[in-house]
Amino acid sequence: MRRVVQDLGFAGAGCLTTACQIHLTRECLTLFSGNELCLGAALGSWLCGIALGSSVGAWLARRSTSPGTSLAVALVLLSASCMTLLRLFRSLAGVGPGELPGALSLLLAGAVLVLPGAVIAGALFPLLCADSGASGDPQPVGRVYAIESLGAAAGGAFVSVWAAGTLSPFMSLALCALPALLFLPLARIPSSAWAVRRAAGLLPAILLLGAAASGLPSRLDEWSARLRFEQLTTGERLKASADTPYQRLDLAEREDQFSLYADGKLLSTFPDPWRELPRAHLVLTQHPAPRRVLWLGSSGLLAAPAALRHGVQHLVIVDMDPGIGALIVPRLDEGARAALADERVRRVSGDGRRFLRETEERYDVIFSDAPDPLTAAQSRYFSLEFFRLARERLADGGLLALRLGGSFNVADPFTARRLLSTLATLRQVFPGARALPGAGTFLLGATDPDSLLLSAEALRRRFQERDVRDPQFHPAQFAAAFETAQVGQLEAALENGPAPSLNLDGRPTVMLSGILRESLIESPTSVAWLERLLAVPAWWWILLCLLPGLALMAWVAFGRKANERRRTAVVAFAVTVAGATGLGLEISLSLAYQTLAGSLYRELGFLLASFMLGLAAAGAPLRAYLMRRLATERMLAAWMLLFAGFCAGVPALLWAAEGLLPFGAGRAVLLALVFLSGAGTGVTFPLAARLSQPVGAGAAAARINRADHMGAAAGALLVGLLVLPVLGWTGACLLFAILLFQAAGLLWVAGAPSASPN
Structure with a gap:
C-alpha cells in the first residue's frame, strides 16, 4: 500500500511542476502580446532552472531527511508569486504606455520570474529518486521518471482540457498542487504513526483546500488582472x-x-467609422462587382453595414476568435446588429485558415484583416501557404486584400523590411500584386492585375458609379486612405533591391521584423546586436552546434586513459543532445500545430501532456526490459540513430499534415509527432540512468537530470529565438538529426564490446 501512495506522490509532483510550467509560460505569452518567441525564453529558463535544481536536490538527497513536501509547498507559493509579478512586469521593468516589451525584457522575465521556481522543481526529482531507492526499488531513476511523466501528462491535460476557461489560473494551480501535498507526506509517515503526526504532515494540503474553498485564488486572479490592465x-x-x-x-x-x-x-476601437468604413469601402470598391465576399477577422462585425451597401449578396465573416464577438456584438449599435442579422450575412466562429481549407465556396473578394504579424499565429495570415490557399478560393477575376501597419518610407528599417517581404511573398502567387501605401499599407493580389485601381480618383469614380450611399462616408476620404503619389515605390524597391526572404509558415520572417521593430524602441543597441547575429550565415550556426561533439570525439578517439571519465562524458553528451532534440521538436511541432489549428494559448498544456505521455509510455516498458538485460553504450547509440531518422522524417510528415491531409488527420499526425518526440527522450533517459547507476540513485538522477534539462534549455532557447527564424522547421529538424547522428557515433566509439556494469 505504501508503494502505491509513494507512486501517487511521484505523479502528484509531476502534475504540480507541469502546472507551474504551463501557467508561467501562459503569463509570459500574455505579457509579450502572444509572441511565441517567449516559448523559447520561458521554457529555456524553466529547463535551465531544473538543471540547476538537480544539483541542489542531489545535495539534499545526501541528508538524512528529505524535504520533498517542503519543496512542493515552496514551489506553489513561489509560482503564484511569480505569476502575479509577471502581471505587474510592465511597471517593474519600466515599459512605457503604448510600448511592447522587447527582447531584453523577455530574457529578463524568464531569468527572474521563471527560473527560480524551476530550481525548486528540479530539486524535487533527485529527492524522489532517493526515496524510491530507499524503499528497495532496483531502478529508482527510471521508475520515478516514468511515474512523474504520467503525472505531468495528467496535469497538462487537466489545465488545457478542463481548467482553462473554467477556472482562474491560480485556482487551477492550487488544484494541481493538492495530490503532491497530500501523498508526498503520507508516503513518508509510517502507518503506525500517531494521528497527530499524520495530520501535521497533511497541514499544507488542508490549508490549501481551505484557501481554495474561500475563493482566495479567484480573488487574487481578479486583483492582479485589474492591475495588469491598469499598467x-x-x-x-x-x-x-x-x-x-x-x-x-x-x-x-x-x-x-x-x-x-x-x-x-x-x-480595435468602436464605434470608429473613420477607421472601419474607409477600409471596407476601399477594398470592396477595388472589385467591379463584389457579390460574394469573405471577410477574415473580427473587424468584419463592425464593417458589415458598409459591406452590404456594395450590392453584396453573400457576406461571410469569420470571427477568428469567438471571444471577440462575444464581447463586441452586444455593445454594437442597432444598425450594426441589424446588418449582422441580415440573411445575406453568415457568421462563422473559428480559425480563418481552417475555414479556407475546408470550404468549397469561391469568392469575388477575400479580405484578410488580421492584426500586424507580431506573432507566428498572426504571421500565418501573411505567408506563402496562406496566399496559395486564398488563391484557390477566389473566383475568376477575384481579389485578395490585406493590410499592414506602417508605410515604406517610415524611419525604422524593419517596417520596410516587413512590407517588402510580404509583397515579395504575395507576388509568388499573384505576380501583379500591388501596394497602396499610407498610414497603413494595403496589399492587393488579383487574378486579373489590370483590374486594380491605384489612385483615389479611380476609386471615387467607381464608388459613385456604383451609387453606394453611406451617410458616414464620402468618396473624398479615399484620398486620405492612401498616398497616390507613393504608389509604386514599394514595388520599385522590391525590383531594384536585394531579394527579401519569403514569409513561410515554418519560417515567419515578418514576425521577426515586427519583434525587432518593437525592440528598437526599448534598446537600439540590443537590436543592432541581434541583427548581427541573424546576419551570420546559417552554416556557421550549424558548425557551432557541432563543435562540442567534435571536441568530445577527438578526446574519445585519441585519449587512452580515464576510460570511465570518457564514457561518463559521452553518455552525458548523448543525454544533452536528446534533451535538446526533444524540446526543440516540441516547440517546432507546437508552432506547426498552431499553424494548422489556429490556437496555442489554451492548448499548450495539451501538447505538453502529449509530450510527457510519450516520455512515460517509452520509459515504462524499457524499465522492465532493463531488469533482464545489461545496458550498453552501443544500445544507446542504436537508439540515437533511430531518433535521428525520426527527426529527418519529421519535415515530410509536417508537409503532409499541413497541406495534404484533412484537418482531423493532420491534427492527429501532429499530436503523434509530439508524442514520439517525448518517447525519444523517454527511452534515452532510463538507458543513460542505468549506465550511471553505480554512482548511486540520487547522484545518478541528478547527473542525468542535469544533462537532460541543460540540453532541453539550450534546445528551447536556440530553437525559439534563433534556429526557427533562421532555418525554419525543416532546418531545425535536420540539425537535430545531425546532432543525434554525431552522438550515436560517439557512443559507438566509446562503448567497448563489454557491457557497462549495472
Whole structure:
C-alpha cells in the first residue's frame, strides 16, 4: 500500500511542476502580446532552472531527511508569486504606455520570474529518486521518471482540457498542487504513526483546500488582472475580460467608446467609422462587382453595414476568435446588429485558415484583416501557404486584400523590411500584386492585375458609379486612405533591391521584423546586436552546434586513459543532445500545430501532456526490459540513430499534415509527432540512468537530470529565438538529426564490446 501512495506522490509532483510550467509560460505569452518567441525564453529558463535544481536536490538527497513536501509547498507559493509579478512586469521593468516589451525584457522575465521556481522543481526529482531507492526499488531513476511523466501528462491535460476557461489560473494551480501535498507526506509517515503526526504532515494540503474553498485564488486572479490592465495607463475603465483559446482579451470603455485589447495590445476601437468604413469601402470598391465576399477577422462585425451597401449578396465573416464577438456584438449599435442579422450575412466562429481549407465556396473578394504579424499565429495570415490557399478560393477575376501597419518610407528599417517581404511573398502567387501605401499599407493580389485601381480618383469614380450611399462616408476620404503619389515605390524597391526572404509558415520572417521593430524602441543597441547575429550565415550556426561533439570525439578517439571519465562524458553528451532534440521538436511541432489549428494559448498544456505521455509510455516498458538485460553504450547509440531518422522524417510528415491531409488527420499526425518526440527522450533517459547507476540513485538522477534539462534549455532557447527564424522547421529538424547522428557515433566509439556494469 505504501508503494502505491509513494507512486501517487511521484505523479502528484509531476502534475504540480507541469502546472507551474504551463501557467508561467501562459503569463509570459500574455505579457509579450502572444509572441511565441517567449516559448523559447520561458521554457529555456524553466529547463535551465531544473538543471540547476538537480544539483541542489542531489545535495539534499545526501541528508538524512528529505524535504520533498517542503519543496512542493515552496514551489506553489513561489509560482503564484511569480505569476502575479509577471502581471505587474510592465511597471517593474519600466515599459512605457503604448510600448511592447522587447527582447531584453523577455530574457529578463524568464531569468527572474521563471527560473527560480524551476530550481525548486528540479530539486524535487533527485529527492524522489532517493526515496524510491530507499524503499528497495532496483531502478529508482527510471521508475520515478516514468511515474512523474504520467503525472505531468495528467496535469497538462487537466489545465488545457478542463481548467482553462473554467477556472482562474491560480485556482487551477492550487488544484494541481493538492495530490503532491497530500501523498508526498503520507508516503513518508509510517502507518503506525500517531494521528497527530499524520495530520501535521497533511497541514499544507488542508490549508490549501481551505484557501481554495474561500475563493482566495479567484480573488487574487481578479486583483492582479485589474492591475495588469491598469499598467497600460489608457485612462479607460475595464468592462470585461476573457481567456480564449487564442489570447487574453480585455474590453475597456471611456465616454461610450470601447477599446479591445488582446494580450495587452490594442486590437480595435468602436464605434470608429473613420477607421472601419474607409477600409471596407476601399477594398470592396477595388472589385467591379463584389457579390460574394469573405471577410477574415473580427473587424468584419463592425464593417458589415458598409459591406452590404456594395450590392453584396453573400457576406461571410469569420470571427477568428469567438471571444471577440462575444464581447463586441452586444455593445454594437442597432444598425450594426441589424446588418449582422441580415440573411445575406453568415457568421462563422473559428480559425480563418481552417475555414479556407475546408470550404468549397469561391469568392469575388477575400479580405484578410488580421492584426500586424507580431506573432507566428498572426504571421500565418501573411505567408506563402496562406496566399496559395486564398488563391484557390477566389473566383475568376477575384481579389485578395490585406493590410499592414506602417508605410515604406517610415524611419525604422524593419517596417520596410516587413512590407517588402510580404509583397515579395504575395507576388509568388499573384505576380501583379500591388501596394497602396499610407498610414497603413494595403496589399492587393488579383487574378486579373489590370483590374486594380491605384489612385483615389479611380476609386471615387467607381464608388459613385456604383451609387453606394453611406451617410458616414464620402468618396473624398479615399484620398486620405492612401498616398497616390507613393504608389509604386514599394514595388520599385522590391525590383531594384536585394531579394527579401519569403514569409513561410515554418519560417515567419515578418514576425521577426515586427519583434525587432518593437525592440528598437526599448534598446537600439540590443537590436543592432541581434541583427548581427541573424546576419551570420546559417552554416556557421550549424558548425557551432557541432563543435562540442567534435571536441568530445577527438578526446574519445585519441585519449587512452580515464576510460570511465570518457564514457561518463559521452553518455552525458548523448543525454544533452536528446534533451535538446526533444524540446526543440516540441516547440517546432507546437508552432506547426498552431499553424494548422489556429490556437496555442489554451492548448499548450495539451501538447505538453502529449509530450510527457510519450516520455512515460517509452520509459515504462524499457524499465522492465532493463531488469533482464545489461545496458550498453552501443544500445544507446542504436537508439540515437533511430531518433535521428525520426527527426529527418519529421519535415515530410509536417508537409503532409499541413497541406495534404484533412484537418482531423493532420491534427492527429501532429499530436503523434509530439508524442514520439517525448518517447525519444523517454527511452534515452532510463538507458543513460542505468549506465550511471553505480554512482548511486540520487547522484545518478541528478547527473542525468542535469544533462537532460541543460540540453532541453539550450534546445528551447536556440530553437525559439534563433534556429526557427533562421532555418525554419525543416532546418531545425535536420540539425537535430545531425546532432543525434554525431552522438550515436560517439557512443559507438566509446562503448567497448563489454557491457557497462549495472
